[in-house]
Amino acid sequence: MAKHIAIVEDEIAIAENYRDALERQGYKVSMFHDRPSAEEAFQLRLPDLAIIDVGLGEEIEGGFELCRNLRAMAPTLPIIFLSARDSDFDIVSGLRLGADDYLTKDISQPHMFARIIALLRRVELMATSSDKSDSVVNRGDLNIDLERLSVTWKSERIDLTITELWIVHSLAKHPGHVKNRQQLMDAANVVLDDNTITSHIKRIRKKFQHIDSDFSSIQTAYGMGYRWEEKS
C-alpha cells in the first residue's frame, strides 16, 4: 500500500512540484494550502508523513501551530518542516514542537527523498521490531520499549519524539561507548547537522532532568560525541 504523504504548503508551485516528485516515487500525496483545510482533513484521516511549511498564507507561524496540533493527535507521526526560514531559532522552535526534521526549501529532491524514506522506514522498523530481542532496553533506571515507543526513567514516562528516542536508544545500548554525531544520526535515521544533534541532546537531557534533577547519564565527550554513563 502506498504511503500517504500530506504536503501543507501555501506556495502552489512548490507543492505541486513536490507532489509530482513524490508521486513519481510511488507515494500518495495530498496537498493543503492553509492550516484549517489541512486540520480538517487530518481529523478525518491521518497521513503517514506530513511535510509542513512554517509560514502558511496569512499565518506567519501557522506551520508551528499545525505541528503542535498534529503532534497532539498523533505522537509518533513523522513530521518534517520545510521552510525558507533557516535561522537556528526557527529550527530549534520547530524541533521543540516535536517535528522530526527541519529542511530548508532549497534542499535537493534526492536529499529530501532520503529523509522521507529514513523517517518512514523508522516507523516501519518500530512496527516490525517487536520481535527483536533489543526492542526493550533496560539500563538501570532507564527502560526503553521500542515496540510501544515508550521511555521511562525511574518508572516515570518521558515524552520523547521519535528522533530523540532513537538517540537515547543508540546511546543506552552500549553504555560507556562514545557515539559521535554521525552515528547518532544514523541510529535515528535522520540527516541532521552537528548543531541540531547538540540541540536534540540538550533537549533530551532537559526532559530527563525534568523528572530527575540529578540526571547525568548522557555525558559529553568533547570533540567526539556523547556516551551513556551508568550510575555507579
Place this chain on the structure above:
Amino acid sequence: MRLRKQLLIVSLFLLVLPISGFLYIREMEMVLRLGQERAALATAQAIADRITSDSDLLSSFHQMQESGYQETDNQGNEKQNSVLSLVNTNSDINASRSIYIHTINSDINLDGYEDEWLGLDIDNLSLNSSRLNLKAASTFNYVYLFASFSLDSPVQYHNPTTNFPAGGDYLLLSTGTRGKDNYVIRTSSPGRIQAIYKEGNKIFQEFQIRGFWREANNGFQIELQIPKSLVKDTLGLAFFQSQANPILGNMNVEFIDGQFVVKEAPNTKSINQVLDRTVQSFIHENNRLYLLDSQGWILSERDSLATRESTNESTDYEGRERPSDSERTLALEWLLRLIVSTRDFPQYNHRLHQKGFLSADEITHAAASNSPVAQWYSLDVDSNLVRVVVPVVMQDQQVVGSVVLEQSNDQWWKFTNSAVFQLILYTFVALLLAAAVILLYASWLSFRIRQLNNYVKKSIHTDGTINRSFPKSNFDDEIGDLNRSYLELLSNIDEYNDYLRTLSSKLSHELRTPIAVIRSSLDNLEFLNADESQSTYIKRAQEGTSRLSNILTSMNSAKQVEEAIKNTEFENFSLTNLINDIGQAYQPLANERGRNLSVKNSTSINNYVGAPELIVQLLDKLFENALDFCPNERYIELALHERPDCYELVVSNDGPLLPEHMRGQIFDSLISVRSQSSNLNADSFVKSEQKFHLGLGLFIARLVVELHKGSIVANNRKDLSGVEFKIYLPKTPH
C-alpha cells in the same frame, strides 16, 4: 582652540564692565569736584563782591595800598616832614620792606631778650643780609617790635650833652607819615630807651613808646612797645651809625638838609579786624579763607579746615563717617581710593614760606588776569584740596587784593562715602554676580556641547554599529535641536544599518522560495525528459541553483552564528575534562596529517560556568587553524593554565609567524591572514570558500570569547618559533 579656552578669552572682555565702572566713578568724582570747585568759587566771588560793594572794607585794602609817603591825615593837615638831622650821609638805602604784625594774645615783657618771642610762631623778617632781624606782634593795645642788629663796630651811645637828634648812633622809627610820627630812639647806655620827636622846632619825648636796648654779640637788640593808637598804617625802622655803613632798616630814607628824613615807610601788614569779622559769616566747615592784598599779605585768615597733615592714618579716619564694618569694606574703600585718587595734583604745602604772607602761582595769575582761578592740590593719600582765588577789583579795574578760599574734599568724602561707596559696592557685587552667571551659563553651554560631542563619538562603535543609548535632550534650544537632529540621524543610520544587516537574511529568505520552485521544477523535469541534450542544460541549471543557494547560505551564516551564540544557555562543566576530551579527539586528527599534538593540562577546574559546546567550537577553529599552519612533523600544543583571576587556554603551533599589522584585526569578521601565506606548503592550501570560513571562524572565536566576557589574543611566540592563540576566560564572569 578648544571651546573652554575661547570661553576664557571671551570672558576676559567682562573686565570691560568694571573698567567702565571705574571710569564712571572717576567721571563722577570729577563732576563732583568740579561742582565743589564751582561752589568754592561762588563763595569766594561772593566774598569778593561783598568787599567790593562796601567802600569801608575796600578801603582797608586800599589804605594799605597807599604809600605812606603821600598820605594825608584825616584832618587834612599837610604834615611837615620832620627833618631829622643825621650824622650819616650814606645814601645806600634799603628797599622798603613791610613788617607783618602778628596778632598775639598776651603782652610781652620789655626786657630786651628774645625769649618770649621764640615761644610765638613768628618768623623773622630778615633784612640787610641778615644783619637786621625784625619781628612784630600786636596785642589789643600795643604793637611790639623786636629787632636785633648785627654791627661791624660798637655802638656809640647817645651823649646827653649833645643836641638833637642824638649824640651818637640812633634808631629812626616811623609809625606814620607825619612828622610827628617819626621818632628817634636813642639811649645813653644799654637799658631803657628814649623816643623823641620834633614838632615844629620843639623836641618832645614820647613816653608811650617804651623799649629796652640790650647789647648782644656783634651788635645790640631792642624790644619796643608802641601804643596802637600811635601806629597808623606804616611801620619803619632804620638805624644810623655814625661810623658805619650801610644804614640798617626796612624803609627808604633821604638825606635832606643835613638830615635823614623818611622817604617812604612801608605799610604794616596785619590781620584786619573789620575784614575778619565781615568774612566770618561766609566761612563754614572745612574751609580756609585768606584775604590777601595785592602783594600777598594776609589781611584776614579764617580757618575751619581740619588739617590732617600732622595726624597719622589711624586717627585720620575718625573725622569721617566710616562704614561700620570692617576689613571687607576697608578693602573696598582702598579700591575706591585707588580709583579716584590717582590724579596728579601738586602736593599741598600748608606752611607758607613766611608767616603772614601767601604766594602761589595761581594767586599771581588771578591778579594778573583779573579773573578767578582754581587749583587743586593733593592733601594726602586720599583727599584733595581746592584753592580758588578771586581777585578783589576796584571800579577802575585795579586789583587791590584777592580772596583765597581753600576747601578740602573731605566734605565730598563724607557725602560720597555712603552713596558712592554703596554704589561701588552694589555695582561690584552685581558685576561679579553677572560675570559669574554669564560664565556659568557659558560653561554650561560648552559642557552641553562637549557632552553632545562625546555622545556622538560614542554613538558609533568601532565596528560601525550604532549605540542605541544616545540620550534625547529635553532642552528646547538650538543645542537641544542639534541633539535631536543627531538622534534622528543616528536612528536613520541605525535603521539603514539594520536594513543592511538583515538584507542578506531577508534576501536569502525571499530568494529561497523561488529557488525552491526552480529547483523542484528542474528535478521534475529531469525525470520527465530523457533527451540527452536537454538534460545537459537541466544539469547546468541545477548546478546554478545549487550555487545560488550556497551563496545564500554563506551570506547568512555569520548572522546565524551570532544569533545562535546569543541564545546560548550557560551550564556548569569541567574545563579540565573538556580539554582532556578534545585532546583525545584531536590526537588522531593531528596524527592523520602528520603533526604532533601535546596536551598540557595540570589543572583541575571542575566548576566553570559557560557554554562548553561553543568553547569546543572555538577550540575546533583554532585547532583547525593550527593544523593548517603547522609544518609536517612539528608540534601543536594545547594547554590549560590557571591564572590568578582567569583561566588561560592556549593553542599554539610551530610555523610561520603572523604579520605584525594583522595582530589586532585577526579576530574581526571576515578577515583571514591566510591569504598572506600563500607560499606555505601544500597542506595549507585552501579553497576560497574555506578561506572565507576561516575568517568567519576567527570571528566566531571572538564572539564566543566575548560571550564569556573573556579575551583572545593572537601573538607570535616569544622565541618566534611559531604562533600562539591565548584565550583568557575570567573565573567569575557571570
